[in-house]
Amino acid sequence: MMRVLVPARLRKAVRTWFDSRYISISDHRQDIRDALWEVQTLRREMVTLQSEVERLRQARPAAPPPPPQQSAADKAKIDDARRLAQETAKALDGVLQNEILVWQAIDELRAAQAEAQEKQTAAVQAAVDQSAVVQAPMDQSTVDPSTVGQSIVDDSAVDVSVVAKVAAERSRGEQGRAEEQPCA
Amino acid sequence: MRVTWSGGGSLSFRLDPDDEITGTASDDYPIKLAINSCTVGGVPDDAHPDLFAVAAWTIVAPWTRRRITFDRAVSAELAQVLYEGWGVEAGPVGAEPRRPGSRLAISYSGGADSVAAATMYPDAPFIHFRRVTHPRVPNRWPHYRSDVLAKLAEQTGRELSTVTSDLEYTLAEPRPGYPEHHAVAAGALLLADRLDLGGLGFGYEMGSRWLGGGRYLWRYTPDNPMWSPHGRWGRLFAAAGVHIVLPVGGVSEAVTMRLALGSGLRPQVRWCLRGTDGPCRVCGKCLYKELIQAAVERRPLDTPIKPDHPAARKYLKKPPYGGQEMIQYGLSRVPGIENTLFGPALDYFDVSEEATSWLEHCYPPALAEIPEPWRATAAAFVEANVGLMSGPEVRRVETWGA
Numbered sequence: 001m002m003r004v005l006v007p008a009r010l011r012k013a014v015r016t017w018f019d020s021r022y023i024s025i026s027d028h029r030q031d032i033r034d035a036l037w038e039v040q041t042l043r044r045e046m047v048t049l050q051s052e053v054e055r056l057r058q059a060r061p062a063a064p065p066p067p068p069q070q071s072a073a074d075k076a077k078i079d080d081a082r083r084l085a086q087e088t089a090k091a092l093d094g095v096l097q098n099e100i101l102v103w104q105a106i107d108e109l110r111a112a113q114a115e116a117q118e119k120q121t122a123a124v125q126a127a128v129d130q131s132a133v134v135q136a137p138m139d140q141s142t143v144d145p146s147t148v149g150q151s152i153v154d155d156s157a158v159d160v161s162v163v164a165k166v167a168a169e170r171s172r173g174e175q176g177r178a179e180e181q182p183c184a
Numbered sequence: 185m186r187v188t189w190s191g192g193g194s195l196s197f198r199l200d201p202d203d204e205i206t207g208t209a210s211d212d213y214p215i216k217l218a219i220n221s222c223t224v225g226g227v228p229d230d231a232h233p234d235l236f237a238v239a240a241w242t243i244v245a246p247w248t249r250r251r252i253t254f255d256r257a258v259s260a261e262l263a264q265v266l267y268e269g270w271g272v273e274a275g276p277v278g279a280e281p282r283r284p285g286s287r288l289a290i291s292y293s294g295g296a297d298s299v300a301a302a303t304m305y306p307d308a309p310f311i312h313f314r315r316v317t318h319p320r321v322p323n324r325w326p327h328y329r330s331d332v333l334a335k336l337a338e339q340t341g342r343e344l345s346t347v348t349s350d351l352e353y354t355l356a357e358p359r360p361g362y363p364e365h366h367a368v369a370a371g372a373l374l375l376a377d378r379l380d381l382g383g384l385g386f387g388y389e390m391g392s393r394w395l396g397g398g399r400y401l402w403r404y405t406p407d408n409p410m411w412s413p414h415g416r417w418g419r420l421f422a423a424a425g426v427h428i429v430l431p432v433g434g435v436s437e438a439v440t441m442r443l444a445l446g447s448g449l450r451p452q453v454r455w456c457l458r459g460t461d462g463p464c465r466v467c468g469k470c471l472y473k474e475l476i477q478a479a480v481e482r483r484p485l486d487t488p489i490k491p492d493h494p495a496a497r498k499y500l501k502k503p504p505y506g507g508q509e510m511i512q513y514g515l516s517r518v519p520g521i522e523n524t525l526f527g528p529a530l531d532y533f534d535v536s537e538e539a540t541s542w543l544e545h546c547y548p549p550a551l552a553e554i555p556e557p558w559r560a561t562a563a564a565f566v567e568a569n570v571g572l573m574s575g576p577e578v579r580r581v582e583t584w585g586a
Contacts, residue, residue, distance in 0.1 A: 089322045093356055096219045096320065097205055103220070104199040107186075111201075 185248040187240040188255045193224040193374065195351075197244050200251055207246030209364050210410050210417065217247055217363075218356035219321055225348040227374035232282040234262045234424040235373045237274070241266070241420070242367040243351050248272055265423045269416030284382035284425035288558050291372055292344075294333050295455040296473070297387030300440035301431040302342070303447040304565045305558070309343035309379060311372040315360075318353035325360060327458045336452045345379070347371025365410055366417055369426075376426050383427040383555055386411075389440050390547055391507055393433040395584050402504045403585035406549075413553050427555045431562050434550025436543040437510050439570055441473070442480050468495035472507060475514035475526065484520045491525040499529050509584070513540045542577035546570045 023031075070078075187197045197220050199205070205217040222243065233256040240254065250272060257278035266274040290302045292310035302308065315330040317323040334346055351367055352360040362368055372384050388411055396405040409415045411430060413422070421428045432440050444453050455473050456463035463470050471489050478485045489496050498505060505511050515521055516535040533539075546566045554562050566572070573581070 089324055092322060093218060097217065097356065100199060100205055100217065100220045104201065104203070107198055108201045 185244050185251065186253040186255075187244060189236050189240070191229060193227050193229075193349075194221070195224065195240055195243065196221040197240070197247075199247065200249070202249040202251070203247050204249065205247060209246055211365070213358075215246055215355055215363065216357040217354060218360075219318065219354055221320070222318065222351040222354050223349060224351065224371050224374060225316070226346055227371050228378050231374045231377050232424070233258050233279045234282045235376055235426070237262060238420055238424045238426075239370040239373040242362075242364050242370050242373075243354060244363070245270065246363050251275075259423070262420070262423045265416070265419050269420060281423065282377075282425040284422075284427065285376060285380035286382055286557070287380050288383040288385055288429060289345075289372060289375075289379055289381050290385045291369055291387070292337055292340075292342075293368075293387065294336050294452060295387060296444040296453055297389050297432060297437065297440045299387075299444035299447060299449045299453050300389075300435075301385050301387045302340075302449060303443055304431045304562055305385065308385065309345065310337060310340065311375060311379075311384075312337040312344060312346045313368045313371060314346050314348050315352055316348045316350050318350035321350075321353040321360075329458060329460055332460055333454060333457070336454050340449055340452050345371075345375055347375070364417075366421075369421075373421075373424065373426060376424075381426055383429040383558060384421070385429040385431050385558075387432060387440070388430050389432045390434055390436050390543075390550065390581070391509060393430055393550065394547060394581055395509055402508065404582055413555075429554055429558055430550065431554065431558075433553065434547040434566070435545075435570055436513070437476050437507065438480055438513055438543050439546070441476050443569065445477070445480070465489075466493070466495070471495050472510070475518065476510050479514040479517035482517065482519070485518050485524045485526070487524075489525065493525075496525045499526055503529070503532050505529075509540075509543060513543050516540045542573060542580040544570075545573040545577055547578065547581050548572050 185197055185200055185203055187195060189195055199220070206214070207217070208214050224239065233254070236256065237254050237258045241252070244252070248270070252266070252272055252274050254274065254276070257276045258274060259279045259281040260277050261281045263274040263277045266272050287309070288305060289309045289311050290298060290305065292298050292302060292312050294312070302310065312334060314334045315328060337344055337346065347370070349371060351370060352362060355361050355363050369384055369386075372381070375381070376384075393408055393411045394405060396403045396408070406412065407415060410417050411428065411433070412418055413428065418428050432443075444450065454463065456465075456467060456470050458464040458467055459470075463473075465474070465488055471487055474485060474487050491500060499511070503511075511526075511529065512533045512535065515526060515530055515533055516537055516539065518524075518526075521527070522530060551559060551563050551566060
């Protein structure tokens with residue numbers, strides 16, 4: 001290490017220059033005191049706030065006192081109303097579901113009926129066709145009259161005409177009935 | 185099954201002798217029919233018959249056994265897909281198939297997932313499903329604040345169509361809800377012609393699409409019957425010219441949460457169905473989402489729910505849980521989780537961050553599934569904001585539940 005003699009004036013000037021760039025010790029002390037004071041103030045505030053929170057927490061359960069105002073009769077009424085509401089809603093669920101099932105059954109019956117009707121109509125048509133076949137040759141007098149007579153008194157032909165009449169009435173009834181909508 | 189649409193979007197359906205009022209949704213969950221009528225409001229009356237048919241099918245599928253008769257002729261292609269997917273004969277047949285439109289709409293619920301999907305497509309219109317009461321079914325669920333959610337959707341400033349419907353009341357059990365998950369799209373389908381839609385974006389994320397999320401759990405589901413494009417629903421929607429699009433199908437709920445809360449729609453994000461001025465914070469969904477949000481924001485859990493609360497009870501039991509991958513993610517990332525109601529669940533999982541880091545990236549096949557017109561946008565967005573999974577991370581997805 002090399003030591004160099006520096007004139008006192010220069011040394012002082014340099015020191016002063018350095019010192020001027022930094023806060024003095026007394027200023028530092030003041031800053032620290034201020035900070036400490038700030039911390040203590042905050043601590044006091046925290047304590048106040050904490051006690052306030054505690055107070056509010058204590059106060060809260062005390063706030064809703066009215067419940068005991070309800071008389072036993074009121075309570076019974078309210079409970080009953082609630083029970084009734086719940087039971088009604090549950091029962092309604094069943095009603096709505098049954099409604100779906102009833103419509104399902106109705107539709108099934110209708111479909112079966114329509115199918116039977118279709119079969120009968122087909123049978124009528126077949127019978128009509130058959131008699132037409134039988135009658136047409138009669139007009140032309142090319143068929144043995146005895147066969148024609150048999151055909152006219154044929155059981156199945158009579159049956160079919162009755163059935164056709166019933167079916168026609170039924171279908172009129174169907175048309176007359178409005179197409180119900182389950183939710184109308 | 186015979187379905188009839190009348191004016192104003194009223195649907196009524198009658199059961200054939202083979203049909204029943206009990207059935208299962210596509211996720212195999214057993215359900216029961218309440219009533220055979222509903223309305224889908226806010227939609228035109230002149231949509232393509234295939235759109236009417238698919239919209240009706242989202243509501244009547246669980247109850248239909250062998251045959252469905254529509255009130256207007258559908259295309260042979262649609263009838264074919266119904267037969268192949270469900271073994272159901274559909275008729276009458278006689279319409280030309282519908283050509284896909286050019287636009288993508290977002291089925292927007294307002295939750296973090298659909299907001300994230302919406303963020304990917306800033307110009308896509310929103311279609312919001314709003315539940316309304318059924319005139320014949322008592323509303324025992326008034327805590328469901330669909331009005332609040334509809335208002336939030338309006339505040340997004342995006343092009344919005346709100347569909348009102350009581351179709352959820354056709355379900356008696358377990359409670360009102362979609363007979364099939366796709367019923368949320370009934371209104372969107374009927375709007376497809378008017379909005380020129382070729383695709384409908386849903387907020388279903390990786391858990392729902394690939395990890396068997398929702399009501400069925402704990403297995404890798406590449407052939408998910410509900411959301412895969414080659415599944416029966418995917419093909420049905422495609423046959424009607426409205427492709428199912430899952431913009432966030434490859435990312436977890438941690439990513440959708442991060443994207444949603446970082447988007448311009450943040451003030452409108454709401455996953456809670458009950459709260460009015462904000463989330464209620466005390467329902468099961470709020471608890472689940474709070475765990476995810478706390479994990480994403482790396483902060484302690486903030487919930488008023490105590491361990492004895494019904495919403496918390498399931499986490500005191502053994503897994504599996506719904507959305508299990510996200511529970512594990514939350515457990516591994518929320519500071520101080522051991523002192524919360526989730527503490528007991530810690531024993532069942534590897535809660536190191538490495539074990540769950542795969543949930544922060546995108547599963548690449550999910551992007552490949554997005555139909556071509558909208559794929560590049562999604563891929564660019566994922567590249568810029570999420571990043572793709574590495575090989576080992578992909579294997580985490582594909583061995584999930586194994």
